[in-house]
Amino acid sequence: MATIIDGKALAKKVNAQTQERVAKLKKQNITPGIAVVLAGDDPASLIYTRNKHKKAIKLGINSILKKFPADVSQEELLAEIDRLNNDDSIDAILVQQPLPAQIDPETITSAILPEKDVDGLNPLNLGKLYANQRGNYPVACTPRGIMRMLTEYGVDLEGQNAVIVGRSILVGKPLLALLNNANATVTMAGSKAVNLPSLTQNADILIVATGTPSLIKQTDVKPGAVVIDVGINRLSNGKLVGDVDFENVKKSAKAITPVPGGVGPMTIATLMEQTVDLAQWRHHG
Ligand SMILES: NC(=O)C1=CN([C@@H]2O[C@H](COP(=O)(O)OP(=O)(O)OC[C@H]3O[C@@H](n4cnc5c(N)ncnc54)[C@H](OP(=O)(O)O)[C@@H]3O)[C@@H](O)[C@H]2O)C=CC1
């Protein structure tokens, strides 16, 4: 039976460290601040942004939520980002995805000041990550949280076959760079992959982020592999599941993340941690 990677417990540990760092910064009269921008009324996005807001307040981070209707214009969103870029009390800006169809996500992420880009999606930050540059810059929170989980559970990456299913800018692409920078041999597959099982069966570390429930079955996974399930899917019966057939895959994997309680809580914890990082870098370099 696989080790269950407890994202919730690890997130608690990270949050406790973040809370201590916030308290120290407050003694220097610095209170980290995050702004979350939400356009439209997608119910899942609303829940996530509220959760982020609550967690920030709990850790002592200032948090503001800027809500816009689904028919907001790109100009209005850009004007808000410009205001936040110039607001000295804001260290971190997150624009919740997905955005309404009339908004071009690339234009939005490019408009966020790289120093306040807590999602690490600005092309400058993503470019630094791909170039494996030294120094301080933000990295997408879900991928950074996954790397933390792998480190905490002692998963060796060097020379190992890592396979990522899903190639979004939010998850797959930054993860490709992080794993590559950690000297893993990385394969990335999307919906056009021919014979996906032949790729996933080769993975020592398998990371799945597609939004397709039960995409990965036990026979698709090499026995003894480490499986990270990023997917969040709400079934018609209300149950929350990932992209991996958890009950069967756990029988032969070495370690696996559950949904809920795996990657999700680590994403939020990393978002808070990186908000404090940005505040520190902005004030102290
Ligand atoms: N736990 C967490 O913290 C987070 C969870 N998520 C969840 O992770 C999932 C993915 O999110 P995100 O990356 O934003 O999603 P996107 O919808 O942006 O991307 C999905 C990716 O999966 C690929 N894909 C879809 N179906 C298949 C398939 N059958 N076989 C192979 N590849 C497939 C797509 O391929 P192609 O490019 O070819 O279209 C695409 O690259 C969602 O369920 C989301 O809710 C997301 C962020 C954080």
Ligand SMILES: Nc1nc(=O)c2c([nH]1)NC[C@@H]1CN(c3ccc(C(=O)N[C@@H](CCC(=O)O)C(=O)O)cc3)C=[N+]21
């Ligand atoms: N700009 C941007 N950055 C993001 O990081 C971003 C985004 N947009 N859009 C949507 C996705 C999704 N995402 C999640 C975060 C936490 C949980 C989470 O906490 N999940 C809990 C359960 C939550 C529940 O019960 O619904 C868990 O897995 O245990 C899930 C998903 C961040 N995303």
